[in-house]
Amino acid sequence: MASPPVILLLVSLLFCIATQRLYAEQAPNYTFVKEASEVSPLQGRFDYIIVGGGTAGCPLAATLSSRYRVLVLERGGVPYGNSNITRLENxxxxxxxxRPDSPAQRFVSTDGVISSRARVLGGSSCLNAxxxxxxxxxxxxxxxxxxxLVNESYPWVEAVVANVPIVQQWQSGVRNGLLEVGILPYNGQTFDHIVGTKVGGSIFDAEGNRHTAADLLxxxxxxxxTVLLHANVHRVxxxxxxxxxxxAYGVAYTDNTGSTHRAYLERNTxxxxxxxxxxALGTPQLMMLSGIGxxxxLRSFNISVLVDNPGVGAGMADNPMNAIFVPSPTPVETDLIQxxxxxxxxxxxxxASGLSGYAGATSNSDDFEPYLGIMSPQIGQLATYPPGERTQERIAEAVAQLKVAVAANNPAALGGGFILEKVFGPLSNGNLRLLTTNVSDNPAVTFNYFADPADLQACVQGIQTIEQVINSGSFTDFRYPQTSTAFxxxxxxxLPINYIPKHTNDSTSLEQFCRDTVTTIxxxxxxxxxxxxxxxxxxxLGVDALRIIDGSTWNFSPGTNPQATVMMLGRYMGVEILREREQS
Incomplete structure (x- = not known):
């Protein structure tokens, strides 16, 4: 018979599993969230129509609804009940x-870098690391x-979504290595952006459950x-x-049956x-489809020009990410960025670390699905097939190949992870242009990675710093003794992480390494x-009753990772708009 401590441990374990499953499967009691096809016609008019229930849209809508009637039109579904979204290991x-109705819509920039855009209530906070x-x-x-107001708005967000991560061995090794090579001072755990090394926050809680902008509702x-799902706005x-x-007085949108509807602003105010x-993709695209751009x-697509503004679609930028894969002789945790x-x-x-099996399966188990954190065959960045040919079967094939490598004890496929650098800014930028007049289709996006020499130099210095971390005494346990940074x-x-033509080989400079291996974060x-x-x-500019509140308005991405500031901005501007109306 099991002893009382063992019984208590088993009960506790079962409770944790049940809690995780409940979080993943049970949605909040949002009675105001409905399928667009089930709400037709809409009753009445709205003080605010928010197009996009994403990282900024959810906190903005929640704030404005305190006093005014708000409609949110979200082109995707809900994150709740989808353990691929709610669980860290997935x-x-x-x-x-x-798939056509998936929470992530893949696109490839004209530069040849694979990326994704959100299609779900909560936006990119449902997809990110x-x-x-x-x-x-x-x-x-x-x-x-x-x-x-900024310092009041961040805590409003953090009370619902932000957590302090539990730092384990790989992340500790990276932290200590950074300090050893001079990325000082050590700022401890903080949400603040301070030069030096720190432990940040996470929207994953201690049980590995994701909390998203949708929770801010x-x-x-x-x-x-009123929040309508699968409501795809195609014109203002x-x-x-x-x-x-x-x-601006209304919007036209389609539901998931293909039926077209309209929603209107209140006329008496x-x-x-x-x-x-x-x-950043959806807003300029919708502006162009509505005649602003x-x-x-616009005329090349037979779109009537409402406002000629060449700034729409201009200044598109993506922070280039480059990483070094480090196979580890020591098993490491599965963790994203901390x-x-x-x-x-x-x-x-x-x-990020972890060549891990879902649900704790071993490498000999049929349930074992190896992946490499943010660089994975499942994501597609480590698969050899181009996006148009990357079927679920071929992804499964890539995963199977990695599983075989694990079983063969191949050092290049053992546990370990990536140490990455992201260039602040960046100074390089490109543009966005329509390819079709269908709002569901991806536009053409060019980021012009490393067009500005300053971005390339920042990448080189970042890679040099990563090399120093790998060679530091703090990282000894996570590096094979005879493995050089050149190797x-x-x-x-x-690794086929993008579709940029690669250069060869041992004599490749760090500048060329940055160009060859650039990907997105x-x-x-x-x-x-x-x-x-x-x-x-x-x-x-040039129209009335239309605003834009999202990352498309930025010249630079804020901080190390922007999601905290996007959510803050939704709350911040909601309060600002309420104040404007009080004073008018």
């Missing part, structure tokens, strides 16, 4: 799922935000908010007759607005920037 599966870190005070001051007034509606400039929160480009080295030269050093660079270069931004497309209060 992170690659969501991004790998590229979970790291939570605020913007720096300098960033806040540069954008002219009210520092007091718990702040909403259920009597004042404008009135022009007798007006100095066009007035001058403050009602449509607010685009569709993200470069006139010549530790960051914020360097003074414009590069952020982060890490690891060549090993990483051999999913922090792209721009396309509707302040001064080009919107005012400092995020009103769209």
């Amino acid at each position: 992170f690659p599966r969501t991004i790998a799922d590229d 979970g790291f939570y870190s605020r913007a720096s005070p300098e960033y806040v001051a540069h954008l002219g935000w009210n520092g007091t 718990e702040y909403a007034n259920p009597d004042n908010i 509606l404008f009135r022009t007759r007798g007006r100095n400039q066009p007035l 001058r403050q009602s607005e449509i607010i685009l929160c569709a993200g 470069p006139a010549e480009h 530790v960051v080295g914020i360097t003074p030269f414009g590069s952020f050093i982060e890490a 690891l660079l060549n090993l990483t270069s051999s 999913w922090h792209y931004h721009g396309g509707s920037q302040v001064g080009r497309v919107v005012s400092p209060t995020y009103h769209v």
Whole structure:
């Protein structure tokens, strides 16, 4: 018979499993969230129509609903009940799922880098690696935000989604290595952006459950908010007759049956607005489809030009990420990003680890699915087939090959992880252009990685810092003794992580390594920037009753990882809009 401590341990374990399963399967009691096809026609008009229930849209809607009637139109479904979203160990599966109705919509930039955009309530906070870190005070001051309100808005978000991670061996090794090579001071655990090394936050809790921007809807007034799922907005509606400039008054959208609907703003107030929160790809794309953008480009698609603004789709940027894969002789945990080295030269050093099996399966188990954190065959960055040919069967084939390598005890496939660097800014940028007039289709996006020499230099310094960390005494347990950093660079270069033509081999410079192995950390931004497309209060230039509140308005991505600031911005601007109406 089992002893009482053993029984208590088993009960505790079963309770944890049940709790995890409950979180993954049970949605909050959001009575205001409905399928768009089930709510037709909409009753009445709205003070605010928010296009995109994502990382900014959810906190914005929750805030505005405290006093006004709000409609949120989200093109995807809910994250709840999908363990691929809600569980940390399933992170690659969501991004790998590229079915027409999946939460992640894959795209490949014209540069040849594979990426994804969100298609789910909660936006990219449902897909990302979970790291939570605020913007720096300098960033806040540069954008002219009210520092007091910023410092009130972050905690509003953090009370629901942010957690302090439990730092285990791989992350500890990276942290100690960063300190050993001079990325100082050590700032401990903090959400703040401070030069040096720190442990940040995470939207994954201690049990590995993801908390997303959709959770912020718990702040909403259920009597004042309607959220429609699978509502794909394809045009903003404008009135022009007798007006100095066009007035946004509604939107047209389709539901998941293909039926078209319209939603309208309240007519009896001058403050009602449509607010685009569709993200760095979705917002400029929708602006163009609605007639706002470069006139010549719009006319080439027979789109009537409402406002000729060449700034729409301009300034598209993506923080380049480069990584070194480090096979480890010591088994390591499965973890996404927790530790960051914020360097003074414009590069952020982060890490992810774990060649792991789901549900704790061993490498000999049929349930074992090996993956390499944020660089995985399931995601597609380590698969040899191009995106159009990357079927679920071929992904399974790549996973099977990695499983065989594990069983064969191949050092290049054993436990370990990636140490990566991300270039701050960046200074290099490109553009977004339509390929079709179907809002569900991806536009063409060019980021022009490393076009600016300063970005390339920051990458080189970042890779040099990673090499020093790998060779540090603090990292000895996670490095094969005879494995040189030159070998690891060549090993990483051999991985098919993008579609940029590769250069060969032992004599490759770090500059070439950066160009050859560049990939994304999913922090792209721009396309509707302040001064080009919107005012400092995020009103769209040249029209009335239309704002943009999302990362498309930024010239630079904030902090080490932007999701905390995107969520903060939704809350911040919600409060600002409420204050504006009080004072009018």
